[in-house]
Amino acid sequence: MAERLVAALCGAVAVAVSALFAWVLADLLHQGLPELSLGFLLEAPRDAGRAGGIAPVIVATLLILLVCLAASLPIGLGTAVLLAEVSRGRNRFARAVRASLDVLAGVPSIVFGLFGNAMFSLWLGLGFSILSGGLTLACMVLPVLIRSCEQGLRAVPHDYRQAAAALGLSWGSTLRLVILPSAAQGLAVGLVLGLGRALAETAALLFTSGYVDRMPSSLLDSGRALSVHIYDLAMNVPGGEARACATAVVLVALLLLCNGLTMLLATRWQGSTAGR
Template structure:
């Protein structure tokens, strides 16, 4: 009993410490940044130096690059997860794939940025663009989506598949109509984690999407994300106030996306129970 109580206290302490750090970071950023967040700040373009004006092109660029990365990584990651969970037995091939996925997850983001610059920007000739940034972010969040989706698929009881197939459904029909809907909340969790990492990424984006202050007009336009913008404002000593304002908007954006995503997941969970 004593060991159980000590373990419970330790786990609760770790949880509360994590929440306290999260609240501390959010409060720190909001206290310094919310005073800068006005309608003009959200709706106007910045000046050429970035010291004046707003961050509207950065908001649009962040959403475009993140959406491109998620839209590219999700079908590939889900397909790989379905193959690993449903179509291959435990063996050398599956171990090699999982080992490669785990190794890819441990690669630093700066390496992804250098790879994206060398391959997408230079070799493929895509230049600094939303497409280059999206492809790089897609490669970076792919391991998260694969591992999370695979675990969600494996968590679906085998009996669900057997019942569907006993009623005449093919293997793919059983996966498509039974397994995937039940595993959808877990798959969505992996996508949300990918979005959270992609939307706040700096190193991988600055080498691929660029640092242009103008409003992007196509997938081949260079753009500057919010994370790159406040990094530039801070590191070059342009404006700490604008940097904190940009950070506050980025934090609020991430929180809103997570709230909407988890709300959708809970709806899906209740639907398929």
């Protein structure tokens, strides 16, 4: 009876979470679907966003996301390998790094925005630019990315490492051919969580990437992200609520596409390595 009760509670929680997501998505589709069209995706905003489309906003969002991933993935994966494989003995350095990551994960995004403005926009002279926004988001997603990747690496059975050592594989070959492919699903989860936080961020980008809604010509141009565009339409533009919902639908679709692509690539990587 106890096991059945726990299983029923877990199932009820899963259904409630799915129902909440379906409710939010249905509300966005109900309000934003009439505004969606090919022109909405391919044209530039006009009349403060009440007319036109969101093409420059989508491009700026993708560029900010690429900068964020290019900066955070090497550092995040390298730190996760250090914590999970090199510092398995829980020494003082590893404990200090984990404590710092846990504190950074709880820092409000507005604080990261102020830091990014002072560090990248002012001190490094990048100004309000896509590069400043992407680097600020990289600092934000690193704690979640590192801790998730570390847990994924730790979930790989130790027998895999012993078997690789018995076959004469070096540590680097074991890491590349055995550990990382086996932890692909856990690494994908960390990447998905990082992507979700980066795509949904607004406060930090207000201080770093800026408000400009024109098509960016380089990473040093200012660019408006989708989340910032939604905030501006909903809060500052009278009559922009329907356009805000339509932009939110595009943002959710982009997030689902990135999540599905990440999980697919991780599964294929894991399968191709296992078939060697």
